[in-house]
Amino acid sequence: MIFHVIGINQVFGIFQEFYTSSRSNINDGEGQDALVSLVGSIGSGLTWSGSIFMNPLIARVENVKLVTFLGAFIMSLGLVLASFATRIWHLYLTQAILYGLGSSMYYFPLLSIAPMYFDRHRGFAMGFILAGSGIGGLVMALVLQFLMDHYGIQWSLRILGIWNLAVAIPVSLVVRQRPGYGPGQAGSTRARSTVNRALLKRGTFWYQSFGAFLQAGGNVVPLYFMSSYTVSVLSLSRSKGSLFVSIFSGVNSLSRIAMGILADHIGRQNTLIGGALLSAISVFTLWYDAPQARFIAFVIMYGVYAGGYNALLPTTIAEIYGVENYHSVNGVLYFIRGLGSIFGAPIAGLILGTHSRSEVAGTAMKGMGLGFIKRRYNDVVIFDGVLLLAATGCVAYVRWLDARDKGAWRWKA
Incomplete structure (x- = not known):
């Protein structure tokens, strides 16, 4: 399930x-990065924000x-x-809203139930499960580019939709609540579905919410603009752009699994903080004004560090x-x-502005210089x-507040 849902996102x-x-x-759609990126942002945003329901x-x-x-x-x-769409608003209805609502219904029954099955090795377990997203992106990027090159965008979307449904049938058949946690079971009262008032008064909840919003907004920007940067700034082919997405x-x-194992040894919050910090540093130092070699380094290093936050957030909750309180807090934070993922890429698209891409590697941009495009991407x-x-x-700050609330500082947390 993770392979398909997050892989496609x-x-x-x-x-x-x-x-x-x-x-x-x-x-x-031509040159309208902000409007088109909103399609993907709504789709992936609904995947997560559907958790509230x-x-x-x-x-x-x-x-x-x-449900699954x-x-x-x-x-x-x-x-x-979406394969029949000819206008952007068609994509909003299909590849954004329908896709996003459906993917949320497919995603959360599994993601919400899985952590309940693990305790001591929860970091490794969730890292392993969520590693499906990276494998999904690796495969989907190559497959999607192949389908688009050989069969066109319409049949690519149709094949992707049929493939997704065929895989979903056996996946759906094995989903079940952990004994003692499902509705009508003895331990079901332990799993809250709404956040209680005591949690709403805690600074940890609010600052973790702010962090979740900001990280989601920042996390999607490289994913959405990696391919266009390859074509517009590096003047490489679209297949190279897809290859970079696949490498990322x-x-x-692999990083999600490694981060999960590391988190079980040095602390899940510690690892989450380190991954978030290093992903920010990699953006500033490797992507800014990046030539081809440094951009490849960015693709790899950002792939390593960004995986930590996404894999470890459920375990830290x-x-x-x-x-x-896992179900209730998980629902609100996701x-x-x-919401964060919906705002990040469109604002980046507005910063980038409208421009026409080079269709052939090495040719100049239409109507504006390459230097101007580079400055926009740097912004x-x-x-x-x-x-x-x-x-x-x-x-x-959540790490510090949590230690204060629990009355003791632990280096491993």
Whole structure:
């Protein structure tokens, strides 16, 4: 499930590069990075923000298999219907709203239930599970570019939708609540579906919410603009852009497992803070005004560091707020992350502005110089780095507040 949902979200930059190019089948999409990136932002944002509705539903519904399958069906329908789109607003209805709502229904029954099955090795377990996103991005980027080159955008979307539904059937059949935590079971009262007032008064909750919002906004920017940077600034082919997305995803997948193992040894909050900080540093030092070699280093290093936050957030929720509050806090924080991911890429698109991309490697930009495009991308990089750095400050402060609330400082936390 993670392979498909997050894998498809991670490669939207390839869709965006196509939709905003002169080859686009979207009549009003050429050069409109802000408007087109909003399609992917809404899709991925709804994947996460749907948690505010999904977690209470999961806590009350016996048949989570049905919820999972219906979600995958709606998600797949959104992709198939997007193949008939000719205007940006068509994409908003299909590849954004339908896809996002369906993917949330597919995603949360599994993500919410999984941490309940693990305790001592929860960091490794969730890192391993969420590594599916990196493998998904690795495979999806290469497959999507191949499909687009050989069959066009319409059939690429149809094949992707049908493939997603075919995989979802066996996935849905194995989903079940952990005994003692499902509705109607003896321990079900332990799993809250709404955040209690005591948690709302804690600074840890609010600062973790701010951090989740900022990190989600910053996290999507490299994913959405990696491919267009490759074409517009480095003057490389679209297939190279897809390859960079694939490399990022593959590295990110391995990183999630490694970060999970590291977190079990040095502390999950410590590892989360380190990953957030290093991802911000990599944006500032490696992506800013990057030539090809340094950009490749950025793709790899950002893939390593960004995986830590995404893999470890669920484990820190259980650790800070307790397993009994996991469902409720997880739902709210992922809702906030969804809102953050919706705002990040479109604002980056507005900063970048409207421009026509080079269709052939090495040719000049239409109507403006390459230096101007580079400066616009550098502004995007600064915006992204500031978001990630601010998110780091928030999660570091959460670490301090949590130690204060528990009455003791521990180096491993």
